[in-house]
Amino acid sequence: MDIIPLPAFRDNYIWLLRTGHDAAVVDPGDAEVVENHLAEQGLALRAVLLTHHHADHVGGVGELLGRHRVPVFGPAGESIAGVDHPVKEGDEVALPGFPLRFTVLDVPGHTAGHVAYRAPGLIFPGDTLFSAGCGRLLGGTAAQLFASLERLAALPEDTALYCAHEYTLANLAFAHAAEPHNPARDEYAAACAARRAHGLPTLPSTIGLERRVNPFLRVREPGVIDAVARHSGQTPAGPEACFAALRRWKDTF
Ligand SMILES: [Zn+2]
Structure with a gap:
């Protein structure tokens, strides 16, 4: 199975899963981007997965359903037109024709009903966790988002992280302020800058990498605590x- 990033809007990725000529998409905010790829590659759409209700993640669902009769999985705690398979914590999702099963995690915080889809070795965290950053609070609480990130951080370190936005370089600028001394993060920032200079995505990341570079997963590190104390x-x-405090700081950075 291949997992392909389809860039959409300014900085979204619609992740397309492909096995043979079958495809599934995660958070198709823009139907045209998906349709173009399906047509170019001769693929049949088999399923849609949604992590939360924001328009840049679900905006293409109506149009896709007009052309493809496919199941749409989405968070049970949010109202999203087109979702016919509402899912919640612990549910299993089998995609027609695909060799993997997803387990649903409730990861509230960015929104109150946000879910993530996990399969062995990978996860689609939507707007909960980004490389070197995390989602804003747009419906959930800081306590919820903290608990959700703690759960994600506890996944096996080689878990590939297919985030929904290319925010990495901007996040790394904040990460530098939030933890001035972190050589592993500096090395990662240089590698990401080189990838972006060549037009390449910085994603997927991994849980292990994020534990080393992402200040939002490093709130027990003295360097992060000191920076937060100085700032606030x-x-x-x-x-x-x-x-x-880190989340509030980033909102105005
Ligand atoms: Zn969002």
Whole structure:
């Protein structure tokens, strides 16, 4: 099975799963981008997976359903037109024709009903976790997002992370402020800058890499705690408070 990024809008990726001539897409915000790829490659769309209700993730569903009769999996806790298979924590998703099964994780925080789709060795976290960053709070709470990120960070370190946006370079600029001394992060930033200069995606990342470079997964590190304390004028009371302060800081960075 191949997993292909289809760039959409300014910085979204619609991830397309392909096995033989069968395809499935995750968060098709733009139907035309998907249709063009299906036509170019001679693929048949078999399923749609949705992580949350934002328009840049679900905007293409109506148009795709007009041309393809396929199941649409989406979060049970959010109201999204076209979803005929609402899913929640622990549910299993088998895609017609695909050799893998997804397990659904509830990962609220960016939105209140956000879900992620995990299969052995990979996960689609939507807008919950980005490379070197995380989603904004647009419906959920900092406590929810912190708990969701803790769950993702605990996945096996070689888990490939198919994030929904190419935000990595901007996130790395903030990561530098949030943790000034992190040589592994500096090395990663140089590699990402080179990839972007060649028009290549920085994704997928991995959970292990994010644990080393992503300040939002490093809220127990003294360097992050110190930076947050300097910025906010107050030493955070614990990891969750450090995360919340970091998230507020990034909102205005
Ligand atoms: Zn979103």
